[in-house]
Structure formats: C-alpha cells, structure tokens
Amino acid sequence: MRRFKIPEVTVGRLSLYLRCLNELEEEGIEVVSSAELGRRCGVNPAQIRKDLAYFGEFGTRGVGYYVKELKEDIKRVMGLNKTWEVALVGVGNLGTALLRYKGFQRHGFKLSVAFDHQPEGKDVPEGCEIYHSSEMERVIKERGIKLAVITVHYSQAQDVAEKLARAGIKGILNFAPVRIHLSKGVVVRNVDMGTELEILTFYLTMKGAR
Amino acid sequence: MRRFKIPEVTVGRLSLYLRCLNELEEEGIEVVSSAELGRRCGVNPAQIRKDLAYFGEFGTRGVGYYVKELKEDIKRVMGLNKTWEVALVGVGNLGTALLRYKGFQRHGFKLSVAFDHQPEGKDVPEGCEIYHSSEMERVIKERGIKLAVITVHYSQAQDVAEKLARAGIKGILNFAPVRIHLSKGVVVRNVDMGTELEILTFYLTMKGAR
DNA sequence: TACTTTTTGTGAAAGTTACCACATAGGGGG
DNA sequence: CCCCCTATGTGGTAACTTTCACAAAAAGTA
Numbered sequence: 001m002r003r004f005k006i007p008e009v010t011v012g013r014l015s016l017y018l019r020c021l022n023e024l025e026e027e028g029i030e031v032v033s034s035a036e037l038g039r040r041c042g043v044n045p046a047q048i049r050k051d052l053a054y055f056g057e058f059g060t061r062g063v064g065y066y067v068k069e070l071k072e073d074i075k076r077v078m079g080l081n082k083t084w085e086v087a088l089v090g091v092g093n094l095g096t097a098l099l100r101y102k103g104f105q106r107h108g109f110k111l112s113v114a115f116d117h118q119p120e121g122k123d124v125p126e127g128c129e130i131y132h133s134s135e136m137e138r139v140i141k142e143r144g145i146k147l148a149v150i151t152v153h154y155s156q157a158q159d160v161a162e163k164l165a166r167a168g169i170k171g172i173l174n175f176a177p178v179r180i181h182l183s184k185g186v187v188v189r190n191v192d193m194g195t196e197l198e199i200l201t202f203y204l205t206m207k208g209a210r
Numbered sequence: 211m212r213r214f215k216i217p218e219v220t221v222g223r224l225s226l227y228l229r230c231l232n233e234l235e236e237e238g239i240e241v242v243s244s245a246e247l248g249r250r251c252g253v254n255p256a257q258i259r260k261d262l263a264y265f266g267e268f269g270t271r272g273v274g275y276y277v278k279e280l281k282e283d284i285k286r287v288m289g290l291n292k293t294w295e296v297a298l299v300g301v302g303n304l305g306t307a308l309l310r311y312k313g314f315q316r317h318g319f320k321l322s323v324a325f326d327h328q329p330e331g332k333d334v335p336e337g338c339e340i341y342h343s344s345e346m347e348r349v350i351k352e353r354g355i356k357l358a359v360i361t362v363h364y365s366q367a368q369d370v371a372e373k374l375a376r377a378g379i380k381g382i383l384n385f386a387p388v389r390i391h392l393s394k395g396v397v398v399r400n401v402d403m404g405t406e407l408e409i410l411t412f413y414l415t416m417k418g419a420r
Numbered sequence: 421t422a423c424t425t426t427t428t429g430t431g432a433a434a435g436t437t438a439c440c441a442c443a444t445a446g447g448g449g450g
Numbered sequence: 451c452c453c454c455c456t457a458t459g460t461g462g463t464a465a466c467t468t469t470c471a472c473a474a475a476a477a478g479t480a
Contacts, residue, residue: 014408015408018408019388033458034457035457042389044438045439045458046439049458050437050438052459053460060447061447062445062446063447063458097303101403103403103404173403178229187413189406191403193313193314194319195222195226196399197294197319197357198224199222199225200383202221204289204356204357205287205288206216207380217467243427254468256469256471257469259428267428267429270477271427271475272425272427273427273477274426
C-alpha cells in the first residue's frame, strides 16, 4: 500500500498499538492476531491491518504478527528507535511536574533542558539543566534539539513558540490554552485540559446527568 | 437542524469558539461573523455555522453573531453555565500541578476534593480537601460529584476508574497512559502526553527532520 | 414600501475514514 | 506433497465530516 498521506488518527493508533504490544511482550506473548490486538485496545481488527498497511506488510498470513518484530517496526516507522532530546519552556507547576514525570524516559524522550525567566531556585531533576529564557535560542541551536514542550502562561505561548521556531525546533507540544499559529515547517500539537473537561461536561449534560 | 448524534470534533470546536469569543469580548467587539471567527480560530466559516446549527439558530442574517449571546448559548449547550465540582485521584507530581492550576477555575471547574493512598503531608491548595483513597466512594457519593481526574500510576488507573464509576462518577479525564475500559454510562477521555510526543516524532521523521 | 447589501442556515457535493468480506498466502499435519 | 485451517492484506462500500454554493432573511437606505 504505502501511501504518503497518513491520517493523524492512524498515527495516534500506532502509538496505542505500541503500548499494547509492550504489555503483550511483558506477558511473554510472542505472536498476536489483529483480532486479539483489536480486542485488547478496542480497535476494529480491519482497522489495525489497514493502519499497518500504510507502511508495509508486517504480518504472516495464517499466523498473525510477531510481537517483538511488530513493536520494532512501529517504533522505526514513528522514529522512536532512538532517544529524542526535548526542551521544556516554563518551569511552573505543570512544567515541574512534567520534568519529574518518569513516563517520558520510558518512551525514549529525554527532557534535558528547561527554560524559565526566573530560573533561580527552581528545583529541576538530575540530568536536566535549567537556563534563563534569554539563553533559549543559543542552547537549543547548540544542542540541535528538535522537540519542545510549552508550559508557560497562555499570554506568552505564541511568543515563545515563535522563538522556538527560530531556534530550529520542529515539533511543539503546547499545554497553554491557546492555538499557536506558526507559518510552516513546525508541527504543533495542543493539549488543552480545559477543553477536555468541557467535552466531558457536554456529554454529561446531553445525557441529563447532574 | 437539531440532530442528536453530535460529532466529537464538533464539541471540541465549540470549546475553541468559546475561547475565541472570550477574547473578542475582552477586546470589546460585540458582533462577529462566522468569517471573522473562522479566521481567528482557523476553522472554515461554513464549518462553524454547521457546528452551531446542531443546537439551534444563534445568528442574525446580514449581521453575524452577538458575541455575548453566542458565548452564553454555547456555555449553556455545553453545560458550562454553572460550576462543576471535580474530584482528583492521585496527588503525585502531575496531580499536585493540576490542583494548583488556576485555569480550571476560570472555566467553571472546581477541584474540590483529592484522594491519595498517602494523604499525609501532601500540600494541597486552599479550598481543596484531601482524603485517603479508602474514603473515595463515600465522599464522592455524599457530595454528588460527577467528574473526576485520574493522575495515578498506570497500573492502578483501571481499578480507580471502576471505583469511581461505582461512586457515581459520570465523566473521567484520565492522564494515565492506559485505555480505561468501563462497561457504559461513564464517559472517559484520555490525555496521553507520551502519545502526543510520539505523534510529533512521527511527523518529524516523515519530513526527514533529524 | 421597495431595493440593496450582508451574512446566515442548509441541501448537495466532495473528501475522509472505518468497516465488511473475501481472495490469498503461509504453516502444519497426515 | 497435498490439503486444510487460519489470519493477513485489500477492494469495495458504508458512514461520517468538511466544504461549497445559494436561497432566505434581516437591516439599512431612500
């Protein structure tokens, strides 16, 4: 198949499959069918096969998928076969929590530098260096970092994003509740916890709860 | 129009429109067309009108939408015309950060109780009470809380979710990197920061960055 | 009131995404 | 070596979402 326009939902599901494959591996299961994988992660088996078909043929007919192999194939497709350095901007409550979150490391991400306009006295974990925001462009360029997380106040998010783009950042995960607008060449994803809660209340209100 | 199957993307956009309308209000703008609103939040104007048409007719032909009115209409549709109490389970790094996050309040949510299996010595903000997890079902039932945020370790997330469902929770925002499976009657939304970063690396890898 | 301008609300078309259903290929047993 | 069984890969279609395009309605003007 191997087309070039991959739907974003497909990419999200690849990540989901990866989690599921990790669990299977931990359980010592070596082979899995799309039916079983689908049951486990709540996705239609045909959907799984279609998703994988965008990138090649990974299964064996009559058998299924070899867990270890498929896991490595998906990791390769997603660029997760090596560690990514990540810069974090805005060492407040949320920023600090993310710096301390062990989960990223497990997924091959390393939050190696943080920036704040008041770096003094900020308690960052070992292995992470903190700098004043004015050093942002220099440090990111020097290290060749391509990924950044924005956890600043929403009034500064757009400005920070533009600076990051100038510093060579290619992917931004934005936690501030504003849509960031960059010309092009930079992928931005928004995680808006307010919106998430609002979607919940919508469905609760629809169903007449509360 | 007024159909009953509302697409989730539409609900997410309603929340986006709300943010944009707030900004317009702050700027003192009283009337806005779908064209202008669309330009501001990056959505096709026809899309906006279709989204709104699910719930009624809010505009005036030849004029546009009255900012204040539309804002109130959307808030009513989404059930945001009063404050929602929210329970948070798992007062670790992320949980603490969310408890301290001011943004929720601004959107009409109140994180009024938190639970942890080691509540002693946990520093929660004023206005929030912390209890031992064993009290969860009792406290949530007594207060009639319908919304919960899960920020526990992923190994406990499913278990916590089931307990919350038994306590009468109808909407769950899950930050643990596992798909939670509940029979029905409870809406679950997952925020998975690992997946978000992985989607970024996918697109970066596709485009040959790094 | 009649005419013009503007922008909504919506039917229909275009574009996407999900799912079914089956031909096809691989493995294993006799 | 052949046949049977199983589960993949995929063509076709159904379901859903987005966008176009225009009739209809409201407001302003004369």
